[in-house]
Amino acid sequence: MMKKIYIWLVCLGVLCLAACDSGSKEEAPASSAKTEQAQPAPAAEASASDDAGNAPQEQGPPPTKAQLDEADALVAFYNTTASTLADPYFTQADVMMGSVRYYMHEWMLAPRPAGGDGKPLAARLAAPLELFGEDESRAMGQWVEDMRQSLDSMRADYRLLERYVKDQSIRDDGVKGKALAASIEKSYERFSAARSGYMGLVEARASSVEEVLLYGHPLKRQILEARRVFGLFSRTAGLLTAQKPDREALEQVMAKLDASLANAGRPPFPASPDVERTYREFLKQGAEFKDALAKGLAEGFYSPVREELNNAAMGSRQAYNVFVREANPE
Template sequence: MMKKLYIWLACLGVLCLAACDSGSKEEAPASSAKTEQAQPAPAAEASVVADAGSAPQELGPPPTKEQLDAADALVAFYNTAASTLANPYYTQADVMMGNVRYYLHEWMLAPRPDGGDGKPLAARLAAPKGMFSEDESRAMAQWVEDMRQSLDSMRADYRSLERYVKDQSIRDDGVKGKTLAANIEKTYDRFSAARSGYMGTVEARAASVEEVLLYGHPLKRQILEARKVFGLFSRTAGLLTAQKPDREALEQVKTRLEASLADAGRPPFPASPDVERTYREFLKQAAEFKEALAKGLDEGFYNPVREELNNAAVGSRQAYNVFVREANPE
């Protein structure tokens, strides 16, 4: 039986935000940091070569065509939502917040990022009819509106901060600048809460169909562990947006990441050597993220470390997409 491989897209924030309390003079404004743009992976039929008896033992009957179609639609919407929230229109919030934190540290403000038109993107985030409950759909619509309002407010305050920084005649020891920065951070918290609420709802519903999509798949363990890894990347990104990242929470992320990578890498790997090679490359890239995370916990999350994290996250995503393409030849 031919099976589908899929990738759960994680809406990652900017990992390379300038740290306010780092004291490093080598940091660059956060606007120069690279942002991962999550892209949907191909959804073609897989050609995994399964060894006899390698398929996982499943409880219950296989899913019906109707269940598979519904699950496919849900995952497709999840991927659409995640890639939409990775659009620069939405990630400008992370960039502006990073720039403001750098400003409070160095008193230099990077130019405001381009905003673009968010209306077409908001339409893509609308809950498909019948996929979510009425309460969930209303909450999702409100979160999308909260994100729009928050972005408008952040951009307005950012413009005011730009004018303030450029006006050399003002002598107030940075009082107004600090006030505007505090307003932006408060609004950013609202934006982040709305984004987390929205994606949390979509992810919870998508996760509920995992067993349907992966029923009897020989690479079920590897695929589920990869999803956990990307989720931990996203968790790291969220924790690093705080001015003082939660060290205990980051330690927990590192421990969970080590466990997922170990479980994902253990044999057997019931697929062709070419498919396994691409998956091992994904694990190698993900291990670099783990090493950068450990380095940050030991030495501090200065911008060079955050850049390493970001590069490893991007590399892992690209490597996993290669794995999906190798396992799902056209």
């Protein structure tokens, strides 16, 4: 029987692909995604000898129980932090920034999103000392505090901007509105830097144990490429938060995405036809994301294109979750 491991997803809701429009008057929806962790049971109905024949050739001895336990704990913490940062409390920063940029184009401002209590969520982001050590835990705690303070500043300025927009008696050619928008963007940049620093560290640590968790697994190549694909989705989302997206960087992302999808899709696929079918649906959705990215590069990243990217990213996540559940029958 194939050993049990974790399969997990990159959090796609950390950055909103569609919130920051490039001049269109359409209101683009935000997206959020909840990570899913799973412990795969046999991916195919095969004997132990068949599993061994399908397993990749590994270098070095298999991981010890202590290594597996630490890897499991890191991935579980990654899943917790990714789903926490996809909570509306944190994604409100993306929503507010998207609304402010829309306001700067059209002089119309959407209502401030609900805030909520961030303290319970911040507690979930507290780094376990046994996994990260004192220095990293201290840095992670500071990033969480930076996110909280940035959100407070954004909400306060956004409230003032709402009042300014509603006050028809003010005649200053938008001077105060522009100043408040600039202040909100400055706080958002601080928030984004803290979030990127925090998640970058956690994801790097979780990724570093993939080899431990996937040692000898028949679907190792497919799982690792799926992780790369989701990472490229997140990279795209990050690039598209800029007022003027970096075209060269996006072209590089598209080339890497094309390579990862091709490698993920090449045979053999050592699992049952039902499991393979669900994985192929994930690849199909990934290809739709790549096509939308190519369209954006050719025509511009306007609201409809960003919505296509959002839909494809969410569709990929949903398809991959189906694959996880199919590979992990209860």
